[in-house]
């Protein structure tokens with residue numbers, strides 16, 4: 006079973022122009038690292054529109070073609086950073102909910118809300134009860150700490166509702182996102198305040214992955230996902246294997262989830278190709294680093310299924 010626990014369904018009108026400029030900047034920088042120079046206008050006109058899939062048709066087609074069993078959709082709320090988009094947050098969440106209703110065997114859709122919005126906690130309750138969303142995604146790099154009092158108001162509701170929470174962690178380097186808010190150290194407070202809440206530290210806190218592994222070691226409700234590590238797996242397989250082995254050793258194999266951050270990383274590596282890298286670890290890992298079939302199965306799907314109460 007393969008579950009992508011970190012996917013961002015995207016449509017132009019769900020996010021303001023500023024977000025697409027941010028993605029544009031990330032792509033230009035990422036390709037420069039691969040030795041490819043592309044004019045910004047070309048990226049904006051070709052690569053960015055390729056991400057848009059408001060009805061989820063491309064996603065479902067990719068899942069069916071490539072044997073991806075389930076995908077967790079993580080919406081994003083960028084209103085304070087970029088301004089209100091053409092389609093409101095309600096509109097985005099409703100689209101997620103509609104896709105989940107259409108494909109209940111394939112799609113698990115989360116809610117999101119910037120904790121600083123007026124009535125954010127009530128909005129979350131509404132999103133869960135009215136639209137049947139199954140978890141909460143938070144994006145602190147837009148300007149709040151996970152252990153802020155304002156964030157706790159939203160987390161308290163998530164806790165009452167028994168929701169799994171995904172929190173974007175790590176240093177993306179993207180302007181104008183603020184890296185400091187993504188430091189996984191802030192999850193230390195949260196996990197002790199909400200001891201039974203399952204919190205997944207997205208992106209394995211890149212830049213701070215060591216900090217995450219040591220912080221989360223004895224915080225048994227912290228999970229992590231390996232989304233957006235495809236560039237490392239592609240360019241430095243030895244490093245990827247070492248980091249993943251360390252994650253499994255510090256957290257235990259039951260706390261590491263497969264995820265992609267697609268469609269944003271699809272141009273570099275498809276979801277299936279990344280899953281295959283994980284699937285092949287027991288046979289292909291460099292000498293001296295070992296992975297078991299049981300660990301692979303846990304990462305690829307069993308852990309997410311357990312967190313999402315699918316098994």
Ligand SMILES: [Zn+2]
Pocket residue numbers: 011013079173207232266
């Ligand atoms: Zn993400």
